[in-house]
Each structure stands twice: as structure tokens, then as C-alpha cells.
Amino acid sequence: xxxxxxxxxxxxxxxxxxxxxxxxxxxxxxxxxxxxxxxxxxxxxxxxxxxxxxxxxxxxxxxxxxxxxxxxxxxxxxxxxxxxxxxxxxxxxxxxxxxxxxxxxxxxxxxxxxxxxxxxxxxxxxxxxxxxxxxxxxxxxxxxxxxxxxxxxxxxxxxxxxxxxxxxxxxxxxxxxxxxxxxxxxxxxxxxxxxxxxxxxxxxxxxxxxxxxxxxxxxxxxxxxxxxxxxxxxxxxxxxxxxxxxxxxxxxxxxxxxxxxxxxxxxxxxxxxxxxxxxxxxxxxxxxxxxxxxxxxxxxxxxxxxxxxxxxxxxxxxxxxxxxxxxxxxxxxxxxxxxxxxxxxxxxxxxxxxxxxxxxxx
Amino acid sequence: xxxxxxxxxxxxxxxxxxxxxxxxxxxxxxxxxxxxxxxxxxxxxxxxxxxxxxxxxxxxxxxxxxxxxxxxxxxxxxxxxxxxxxxxxxxxxxxxxxxxxxxxxxxxxxxxxxxxxxxxxxxxxxxxxxxxxxxxxxxxxxxxxxxxxxxxxxxxxxxxxxxxxxxxxxxxxxxxxxxxxxxxxxxxxxxxxxxxxxxxxxxxxxxxxxxxxxxxxxxxxxxxxxxxxxxxxxxxxxxxxxxxxxxxxxxxxxxxxxxxxxxxxxxxxxxxxxxxxxxxxxxxxxxxxxxxxxxxxxxxxxxxxxxxxxxxxxxxxxxxxxxxxxxxxxxxxxxxxxxxxxxxxxxxxxxxxxxxxxxxxx
Numbered sequence: 001x002x003x004x005x006x007x008x009x010x011x012x013x014x015x016x017x018x019x020x021x022x023x024x025x026x027x028x029x030x031x032x033x034x035x036x037x038x039x040x041x042x043x044x045x046x047x048x049x050x051x052x053x054x055x056x057x058x059x060x061x062x063x064x065x066x067x068x069x070x071x072x073x074x075x076x077x078x079x080x081x082x083x084x085x086x087x088x089x090x091x092x093x094x095x096x097x098x099x100x101x102x103x104x105x106x107x108x109x110x111x112x113x114x115x116x117x118x119x120x121x122x123x124x125x126x127x128x129x130x131x132x133x134x135x136x137x138x139x140x141x142x143x144x145x146x147x148x149x150x151x152x153x154x155x156x157x158x159x160x161x162x163x164x165x166x167x168x169x170x171x172x173x174x175x176x177x178x179x180x181x182x183x184x185x186x187x188x189x190x191x192x193x194x195x196x197x198x199x200x201x202x203x204x205x206x207x208x209x210x211x212x213x214x215x216x217x218x219x220x221x222x223x224x225x226x227x228x229x230x231x232x233x234x235x236x237x238x239x240x241x242x243x244x245x246x247x248x249x250x251x252x253x254x255x256x257x258x259x260x261x262x263x264x265x266x267x268x269x270x271x272x273x274x275x276x277x278x279x280x281x282x283x284x285x286x287x288x289x290x291x292x293x294x295x296x297x298x299x300x301x302x303x304x305x306x307x308x309x310x311x312x313x314x315x316x317x318x319x320x321x322x323x324x325x326x327x328x329x330x331x332x333x334x335x336x337x338x339x340x341x342x343x344x345x346x347x348x349x350x351x352x353x354x355x356x357x358x359x360x361x362x
Numbered sequence: 363x364x365x366x367x368x369x370x371x372x373x374x375x376x377x378x379x380x381x382x383x384x385x386x387x388x389x390x391x392x393x394x395x396x397x398x399x400x401x402x403x404x405x406x407x408x409x410x411x412x413x414x415x416x417x418x419x420x421x422x423x424x425x426x427x428x429x430x431x432x433x434x435x436x437x438x439x440x441x442x443x444x445x446x447x448x449x450x451x452x453x454x455x456x457x458x459x460x461x462x463x464x465x466x467x468x469x470x471x472x473x474x475x476x477x478x479x480x481x482x483x484x485x486x487x488x489x490x491x492x493x494x495x496x497x498x499x500x501x502x503x504x505x506x507x508x509x510x511x512x513x514x515x516x517x518x519x520x521x522x523x524x525x526x527x528x529x530x531x532x533x534x535x536x537x538x539x540x541x542x543x544x545x546x547x548x549x550x551x552x553x554x555x556x557x558x559x560x561x562x563x564x565x566x567x568x569x570x571x572x573x574x575x576x577x578x579x580x581x582x583x584x585x586x587x588x589x590x591x592x593x594x595x596x597x598x599x600x601x602x603x604x605x606x607x608x609x610x611x612x613x614x615x616x617x618x619x620x621x622x623x624x625x626x627x628x629x630x631x632x633x634x635x636x637x638x639x640x641x642x643x644x645x646x647x648x649x650x651x652x653x654x655x656x657x658x659x660x661x662x663x664x665x666x667x668x669x670x671x672x673x674x675x676x677x678x679x680x681x682x683x684x685x686x687x688x689x690x691x692x693x694x695x696x697x698x699x700x701x702x703x704x705x706x707x708x709x710x711x712x713x714x715x716x717x718x719x720x721x722x723x724x
Contacts, residue, residue: 036612036614037614038614124614125614125615125616182604183604184595184598184599184604185598185599185601185602185603185604185620185621185622186590186593186595186598186599186622188604188620188622188623189589189590189598189622189623189626190590192586192620192622192623192626193583193586193587193590193626195616196582196583196586196626196627196630197559197583199616200563200579200580200582200583201562201563201579202564202579207616217562217563217564218562220558220562221555221558221559221562221583224554224555224558225555225587227551228548228551228552228555231548233546233548233676236546236547236548236551237546237547237548239547240547241547242544242545242546242547242550242653250398250651252398252399252400252486252487253487254487254557254561254569254643254647257647257650257651258547258550258554258650259547260547260548260550260551260554261550261551261554264551264554264555264558265558268558281616285616285619288619288620289612289619291604311673314595
């Protein structure tokens with residue numbers, strides 16, 4: 001599938017987010033009541049750590065992943081996290097947990113129920129607050145009594161924000177990249193079309209599909225739609241222009257004509273091999289429900305980062321968060337980064353974002 | 363389905379684009395060879411006219427419709443076309459033809475073959491040039507020997523441009539709204555995800571579905587994706603904000619929670635009742651193939667219009683066209699209109715666009 005004519009860079013993001021189960025550990029947090037009134041009799045949280053914990057958590061940094069991420073932060077966020085990186089695992093004890101509702105080891109719709117079938121439609125809808133609540137219980141069980149910082153981008157940024165208002169003062173600092181206080185109707189609309197792609201696939205079967213026959217068609221379309229929003233017009237142009245895929249002229253086929261089509265299909269299909277369709281529904285719903293109106297309960301310091309070319313999470317949303325923090329009498333900085341990568345900037349940029357984060361953690 | 367709490371305005375565009383078969387006429391243009399090497403033994407073009415033709419076409423204005431439009435220009439473009447409107451049917455003889463490859467009376471994939479089945483996958487892929495070629499034959503048969511102007515927005519703008527280079531001088535003027543010389547990779551990508559939604563619906567069946575059991579799921583998703591691009595962030599905000607659909611608080615359901623979701627579903631489902639899935643594939647391909655590199659063959663005058671809030675066909679693309687025309691020694695004006703409607707601006711704005719068009723046609 002991989003075309004040697006496409007530079008490696010194109011595939012970088014996804015290769016870095018590919019699941020690595022090595023080093024993943026699990027903690028049972030017991031029964032869990034969701035904000036929606038749902039009940040999960042036994043919740044497991046999968047996590048990974050790097051570095052050595054000092055004291056109660058004087059050097060602990062909790063990383064929160066985005067929609068399709070996982071606990072392997074040193075993978076998908078290696079631009080920022082690792083030995084000698086801005087969030088330096090030689091100095092900090094870094095912990096990253098798979099989201100409740102996800103599909104990488106923490107309890108989610110693809111987890112097995114007592115009847116030996118996946119929870120599927122029996123998994124309740126959840127909120128960003130539920131995920132943070134579950135992670136806090138896991139953090140308690142790990143014996144971490146405070147956090148030097150909590151950090152994340154996109155959905156991970158919402159999780160970081162939620163930490164600061166739900167457990168005031170627990171995290172001294174919050175680094176929030178390419179995120180927002182609440183989704184706009186346009187952001188909800190993009191998520192809804194992705195959900196519709198899954199739900200209208202006959203193989204979705206109301207959420208109760210066998211895991212070996214999932215709605216791959218709808219899930220692939222949903223992921224392709226996601227990729228439309230991760231890139232900027234400029235990065236689409238730079239990566240693909242109007243180049244044809246291994247041909248000199250149009251073949252007049254509904255198959256692949258343009259390189260960009262091959263990229264989308266590749267990303268869509270690859271995603272279906274590592275991600276659960278119901279997790280996409282549950283987590284996008286949690287994101288759309290998230291609605292932070294003020295930060296008055298918070299006692300954290302904030303660093304917000306946004307990217308000029310990120311059209312799906314535009315800078316004004318981070319600016320709004322920064323003003324929300326300052327209105328609450330909190331220290332807040334908003335760094336607007338002018339790079340052409342679109343929303344993917346928060347994953348790719350180690351340098352400008354990295355300098356700001358390294359300074360912020362000091 | 364229609365919720366009285368949503369203002370009429372939301373449904374305006376689509377009610378105006380709803381097919382009206384009244385007044386539709388047909389002309390057979392005979393056998394047709396497509397640019398892709400395909401062959402259609404007998405092509406029909408459906409069209410409508412308003413007003414009275416003077417001479418050879420001294421007062422003839424040909425309107426070209428966009429992807430999901432049809433020949434009923436006085437419907438979908440009533441902001442600009444009609445008695446007393448900027449393209450005044452009391453003064454001009456207005457003709458509008460359904461695109462070859464469409465599904466509103468002109469030959470397309472849903473047309474019946476001799477075996478009594480729809481052409482389906484047997485309908486060849488076509489180009490913007492093919493559509494113009496077919497329409498030109500129809501125009502000849504109607505006895506129209508010249509055009510005062512050709513006009514269109516989005517795909518219709520590409521058709522208008524193609525008229526000016528394929529039949530130099532035939533149209534004295536070309537009015538091109540919210541269009542471009544060629545799709546960027548991001549524009550191709552949005553079209554490709556829509557095509558994938560259709561093609562991955564098992565009911566698509568390689569294009570050979572019975573017309574009473576079409577791939578409605580995939581087609582609805584494709585249309586919802588289209589609507590994401592027709593509106594601007596500001597118009598999403600103004601129409602929907604984060605309002606819930608007939609409820610005070612979240613119901614924690616995968617059904618409709620937000621008004622914007624209801625709108626998208628309504629638009630998606632409505633579309634499946636009036637549009638053919640294969641036509642969507644064929645016409646989006648024609649759009650993506652379109653690639654105008656210069657206007658040196660043209661002998662027309664141009665008016666280009668673009669909208670500041672149109673993020674899918676940004677103003678720079680119209681500016682590029684305008685510069686292309688001037689480089690070819692042709693008269694060209696580019697009017698950038700600052701309205702919040704997004705790409706839909708070309709359908710909705712009768713006033714600013716209208717004044718420019720009325721002046722241009724004088």
C-alpha cells in the first residue's frame with residue numbers, strides 16, 4: 001500500500017500513534033457510575049509510565065491523549081515527551097492513561113462483559129468528566145498525591161482542563177494545546193458526520209457487532225473525515241498538490257487517481273485495524289458534550305498553545321480559554337504558533353511548542 | 363422532521379433547490395463520445411427557459427448549475443434570476459440545462475439503458491468539458507447562435523469557464539461565482555471522502571443498484587459532508603450555536619442531541635430522495651478533474667465573485683482566475699463579498715452579487 005514516492009513524513013503521525021502494548025500496565029478502579037446514569041461494574045484503566053516518581057508527585061506529569069491516541073505518549077507525542085525532550089522523562093515521572101471508553105486496554109465498548117460478548121451498546125455514553133474521574137481513581141491507586149502538571153492536546157486538552165476544575169489544585173500546571181472550552185456547532189457537525197458514517201454502516205448493528213466483523217466501511221470514512229480536519233490547506237498542498245498516484249494522466253476510474261486519495265484510503269483502512277467504532281462514537285460524544293463556562297474553581301497555572309493553520313480548533317478558542325483563566329485570577333499564557341501543519345501541529349511541533357512547555361514546567 | 367423552532371431560513375436553500383419538473387423540456391443530441399473514451403448511444407439534455415429569445419441570442423444567458431442543482435434556475439438561483447431580478451427574465455432569455463451525468467432529466471447513470479436497467483456503472487466518467495460539449499450541441503439544436511453571457515457558481519462556475527475556452531467568443535461575458543481554476547488537494551479530499559461514503563455502502567454494489575434500493579446511507583453521509591463545507595463557522599454559530607434539539611439537557615443518546623445534528627440528518631435524508639448516488643460520484647470526479655491552466659483561448663469578459671467566509675472555495679482562487687484572465691489580455695473584475703454565509707453565499711446573496719452582475723450584463 002505504501003507508495004515510495006510519498007515522503008515518509010506523510011505517514012509519520014500514524015506510525016507514531018500505532019499501538020505499542022509493551023510497557024502497558026493495568027489498574028482496576030472497581031465499579032463506576034457515569035454522569036449519564038450508566039453503571040460499569042468493574043473498570044480497568046490501562047496506563048504507561050516513564051521516569052521515576054519523586055515524593056508524592058512533585059515531578060509527576062500526566063499526559064492526556066486525543067481521540068485516537070493511547071497511553072503510549074512517548075510514541076505519539078515524542079516531539080514533546082521522552083528523554084531530553086521538553087517534557088523530559090529523565091527529570092519528570094510521566095504517566096499516560098488510556099481513556100475510559102477507548103479501545104486500548106481501558107474499559108470501553110469493546111471490553112468483554114460477563115456474558116463473553118463485547119459491551120457494545122451496553123457501554124453508557126460518558127463525559128470528559130467521567131474519564132477524568134476514572135483516571136483520578138487510578139492515579140490515587142498508583143499512590144500519586146499531586147501532579148506537577150497535566151498536559152494534552154485536542155481532546156487531551158479538554159481532559160487537562162477538566163482535571164483543573166474537578167480536582168482544584170491537584171495539578172499545579174496545565175498545558176493545553178489546540179483545544180477549546182467547548183465545541184462550536186461546526187466542530188459538533190464534523191463529529192456528527194463521522195458518527196453518522198459509522199451508525200449508517202449496516203455492520204454497526206446498533207453497536208452490537210462481533211469484534212471480528214466490525215463496521216469497517218463506516219469507520220474508515222469517519223477516519224478519512226477526521227484527516228480532512230487534521231491538515232491545513234497548506235499542508236494538503238505541500239504533501240500532495242494535484243499529483244496523480246503512479247500515473248501520468250487520468251485513468252477515468254473511481255479508484256485512486258490522485259495521491260491525496262491514496263493517503264486518505266490508507267489512513268482510513270489502517271485505522272480500522274486498531275480502533276473500535278463504538279469508541280469513536282463514545283469519545284466524540286464526550287468531546288461534544290464538554291462545555292466549560294468558567295475556570296473559577298481552578299487553582300492551576302495554564303499554558304495554552306494554538307496553531308494559526310489549525311482551522312478546526314482555531315486560535316480564538318485558546319484565547320478564550322486564556323481570558324477565562326485570567327478572569328478567574330489565574331496565571332495564563334497563550335502562545336500562538338505560526339506553523340503550516342494544521343491541527344496536527346500539536347503532535348508534530350517539538351520546537352516552538354517544546355520551548356514554551358519546557359519553560360512552563362520549570 | 364421539520365422543527366418549528368428552527369427558523370425558515372435554515373431550510374431555504376434546499377426548498378429552493380427542490381426539483382420542479384414543470385416547464386422542463388428535453389432535446390436529444392444523439393450519440394456522444396466522452397473524453398474518457400466512453401460512448402453513449404443517445405444523449406438527452408433536459409432544460410428550462412425563461413423570457414423571449416432575441417435574434418441569434420443577443421439577450422441569451424446560459425445558467426450552469428452546481429453539483430446538486432438542476433435546470434430550475436429560477437428556483438435555486440432566484441436571488442439572481444427571475445422577473446425584475448439582476449438576471450432579469452423580462453429582459454434576458456435565460457436557459458439552464460441539467461448536467462450530463464446528473465439525475466434531473468439529462469442522460470446520467472440513472473438513465474435507462476436498452477436492457478431496461480439503469481446505466482449505473484456503464485455510465486462513463488466524464489469531464490467538465492464533456493458537459494459543456496453536450497450542452498453546446500443542445501444550444502445549437504435550440505437555434506441559439508451566441509450567448510450574451512454564461513453564468514454559474516461552484517461547479518457551475520467551472521462550466522462557465524469551460525464555455526469560454528472551448529467555444530471562444532460564443533459567450534460574450536462569463537459570470538463565475540465561488541469557483542476556481544482547479545481543485546486543490548484539500549478540495550479533492552473532501553470530494554473523495556464523500557465518494558468513499560457512497561462506494562463503501564454495500565448497497566452501492568459497484569454502481570449497479572436498483573433505483574428503488576439505492577445506497578441511501580452512504581449518500582446521506584456524503585451530503586452531510588457537503589453541508590459541512592457549504593456553511594461558514596459563523597453561519598453554523600448563528601443558525602445553531604450549541605442549542606439542544608427539543609430538550610433542556612443532554613439525554614446521553616446517540617440519536618439527536620444538538621440542533622445542528624438534526625439539520626444535518628434532515629439535509630442528508632432529504633437529498634437521498636432527489637439525487638442519484640452515481641451522479642454524485644460522476645459529477646464530483648468531473649469537478650476534481652477540471653484543471654484550467656490559462657485563459658489564452660478565451661475572448662470573453664469576466665466577472666468573478668467570491669465570499670470572504672467561503673473557506674472551501676477561498677477568494678484567492680477567484681483572484682487567481684481574475685489574474686489569469688488579465689494575463690490573457692481580457693477584461694476581468696473580481697468582487698470579494700464580505701458576507702457570513704460561507705460557500706452558500708453564491709446562492710443566497712442577491713444584493714451585493716446582484717448589483718455586480720446587473721452592471722456586468724449591461
